[in-house]
Every structure is written in structure tokens, then in C-alpha cells.
């Protein structure tokens with residue numbers, strides 16, 4: 363019975379905290395602690411530092427390893443349904459610089 367109560371309370375609380383998954387390692391966290399890139403209407407991505415930009419977003423947990431994999435473009439392209447190309451890779455690298463100064 364105690365167990366059930368705890369779960370109920372946990373569910374109630376987590377409703378107020380939107381969670382997202384890192385597109386590389388899939389770890390879930392409160393989206394405020396993730397780094398977001400957003401797809402631009404003309405294609406490509408840009409760092410969404412404030413987290414409020416409209417559009418489809420891809421989240422990264424912020425670990426070095428995840429960024430290292432993300433800059434290849436594969437994961438981001440898949441998450442945002444973009445074509446993987448040199449320009450996309452450059453934009454992801456630029457986003458990384460914004461977040462990882």
C-alpha cells in the first residue's frame with residue numbers, strides 16, 4: 363500500500379516536469395537540463411539556448427561523448443528528419459560551441 367502511494371505521488375510530481383531524451387544516449391531528464399537544437403524552416407539546425415524556439419527540436423544531455431557523436435550529423439538528421447550533409451555537420455558544431463564554452 364505504501365508503495366502505491368509513493369508511485370502516485372511520483373507520477374503527480376513528474377507531470378510538472380517535461381522530460382526529454384538525449385538523441386544520442388537516450389538518457390531522460392528534465393528538459394531544462396538538456397541542450398536543445400531546433401530545426402530551421404529552411405533546413406539545418408541552430409542552438410536554442412533559451413529553449414523556447416518554435417520548431418522540431420533535438421535534445422542532447424550535454425556530455426562530451428554525446429556531442430562527439432552528434433557532430434557527425436547522423437543522430438541529429440534522424441531525429442529531425444533532415445538530410446545529413448556537410449552544412450548540417452557544421453551547424454551542429456556551431457551549436458556545440460554555443461553550449462560548450
Ligand SMILES: [Zn+2]
Pocket residue numbers: 384385386387388389422423424425428
Ligand atoms: Zn547523451
